[in-house]
Amino acid sequence: MAQPCKATIRAVSDISHINVRSGAGTHTAVLTSLEVGLSGLQVLDVQPDERGISSAGRVYQWLQLQLPDGRRGWVRDDLVEIQGDCGFFGYGTLALPTRPSNLQRASGQTPPPAADSERERKAAFNITAGFEGGGYATFQAFDAGIVSYGRFQCTLASGSLGELLESYLEMATGASAAQLENQYMARVRQKDWALRTDDSFKALLTRLSRDPVMQAAQDDYATNAYWNPAMLGSMLPRGILTPLGQAFVFDAAIHHGNWGVERDYLRPAEQSLGAKIKSKLGENGITEQRLIRRAAELRRDRLYALAAAHGLGGLRPRGDLWVQLVNRNDWDLAGDHAGEIEIKTGKKVQVKRP
DSSP states (O other), X not given: OOOBOEEEEOOSSSOSEEEEESSSSTTSOEEEEEETTOOOEEEEEEEEOTTOOEETTEEOEEEEEEOTTSOEEEEEGGGEXXXXXXXXXXXXXXXXXXXXXXXXXXXXXXXXXXXXXXXXXXXXXXXXXXXXXXXXXXXXXXXXXXXXXXTTTEETTTSHHHHHHHXXXXXXXXXXXXXXXXXXXXXXXXXXXXXXXXXXXXXXXXXXXXXXXXXXXHHHHHIIIIIHHHIIIIIHHHTOOSHHHHHHHHHHHHHHOHHHHIIIIIXXXXXXXXXXXXXXXXXXXXXXHHHHHHHHHHHHHHHHHHHXXXXXXTHHHXXXXXXXXXXXXXXXOOOSTTSEEEEETTEEEEOSOO
C-alpha cells in the first residue's frame, strides 16, 4: 500500500525558513514559517494560484499542508518536494521526493470544493465517530482487531493502527512521541497480540489522544483512507452532492470498506432502480434522493440480518439512522434546533456547527 502524499520543505534559494499562508497566493496572510528540511507534512489539497500568478508560462500551484501544530496552511509548489500516493492531487504515485513544480498535474484529479464542504466532512465524521469510537481516546481490546484505537477505531490486526501511529510520529515531537517510537512501534509493526493486555500501551495512547497533532492525524487518516477515496470512487462519478448523501457513503465506507459500499449498496440500488452502474444522477433517470433512499434501505435490511444472525443488536440503530434522515428530508444535515442529530438513543452529535 502506497504511503499518503507527504511534503518536505525544500527552498529554492539559500534561506532557512519559508512562509506558510492562509490561502493559495502571496496576497494572503502569513500564518507561520517552516524550517527548510522539515518533512512528513500531510498534503491535504492543491489549488492553482488564486490570482493566476505564473512563471515561464506555468501557473503556480499551492499545496495545503497539515502543520506540526495541527493547523492547516498553504505553501507554493516550488518550495516543497512531495512523495507517496499523490494521485488524488494529480501527481501520481511518487517513489522518490519530487518537486511538484517540475511535474505536469493530470487534469480533473483535484477534489472539487463543494459549498461548505468542510462543514459537510466534519458533520459526516461526527456521525460516523459516534458509531465507531466516539472520541479520540477510545481504546478497546476485545475483538479480532486486537487493539482498536481512536474515533474511527484503527486496528492493530488490519495494520491501520500502525499507519495512523506512523503518520502521527512524522509530525510529533516530545517525550511521549519518543516513548511510542522507542518502546512500542516495533511491536505495533509486528502486530504483537500482547499489546492487547499492555496497560502501559493503553495509557500512552490515551495520553496521546489529548495531543492536537494526534487528533489531526486521526482525522487525516479517515480523510485519506476513506473520505477522499469515497469521494473519487463513489460520490463524484455519480454526482452525489448533498451532505446527507455524502455522509451516508462515507459511513458505509468506514463500516464496510470502500469497495463494500459499492458492492453491497450503491450498485444494487442502481440496478433495482433501473439505472446504469455508476451513472450520472439526473442523466440516468433517477435523482440522488431516490438512490440514497434505496441504498439506505438495503443497508438497513442487511444490518438487521447481521444483527439477528450474530446477536449484534447495536447494528440496528446504524441501519435505522440513514432511513430516518431520508424520511425527514434532512438532506442538508441541519439537525434539530440545536443543530444536532440523535444517532441512537441518548447519543447526539453536532452536524450544523461541527
